[in-house]
Amino acid sequence: MTIAASAHVQTTALILAGGAGRRMGGQDKGLLPFIDNGHTVPLIQPVLSVLAPQVDQLIISANRHLNEYAQFGFPVVSDEGPEVFQGVFQGPVHAILHASRHALHDWLLIAPCDLPFYQAHWPQQLFLRQKQTRAAVVIAHDGQHLQPTVALIHRPCLAQRPCAPNARLSALLMAGRYALCDLSADARAFINCNTPAQLAAACAQTSPHSLRAQPRSAHGNVR
DSSP states (O other): OOHHHHHTOOEEEEEEOOOOOGGGTTOOGGGSEEEETTEEEETTHHHHHHHGGGOSEEEEEOSSOHHHHHTTSSOEEOOOSHHHHTTOOOOHHHHHHHHGGGOSSSEEEEEETTOTTOOTTHHHHHHHHHHHHOOSEEEEEOSSSEEEEEEEEEGGGGGGOOOOTTSOHHHHHTSSOEEEEEOGGGGGGOOOOOSHHHHHHHHTOSOGGGGOOOOOOOOOOBO
16 A cells, blocks of 8 residues: 555655755766666666655656656656756756646655665654644754755645745745654665765665565654
8 A cells, every 4th residue: 555545645856856966076966877776777766766655746856868767657847947957957946846846746745866765664754743733844853963955845735835946955944833853773774976986885785675665653853
């Protein structure tokens, strides 16, 4: 049973893959090779494999190599504006605000393309926390740090959260009522591959599934 079906809530997943990849030497991170259980796949593939079966719609937000991303079989939405075509990327806030207009459902699960150990039970944990708090936004927390690219957003609230397109994602998510979802049991899974060294370290995990802890009740702060 999918998360959307179990919660009786139709859900859109939005995968953020439209960044400039500056710390990767300008490479398109979502398409870089990643070693997953001995198989070489694009870095975006693990999170797609986890989320696609759980949601009613999945959108990839990308600004380069659109044909390559389209081959995954999901809609691809690019940022708008002349800056994009001049190689200036406006960041995840702009991507979410723009791509959310293409969402068919009011609940958005946000995930980054460079988090290959995204856990299958995280969506359920985020929805559980939302049910507990009735917050419009639920943000993951790994026990030490906020993880704003792993979040659940009630899409209508975005209209009430004015934010500059190039602002930090946390500023958008925390502009109104929000709750934190404690995912510290899976702290080791929050390996964002932002640099070549981080990508190599993630590929070197001999048993990535060992990072995936058993689900536990989500809890955290509410603002």
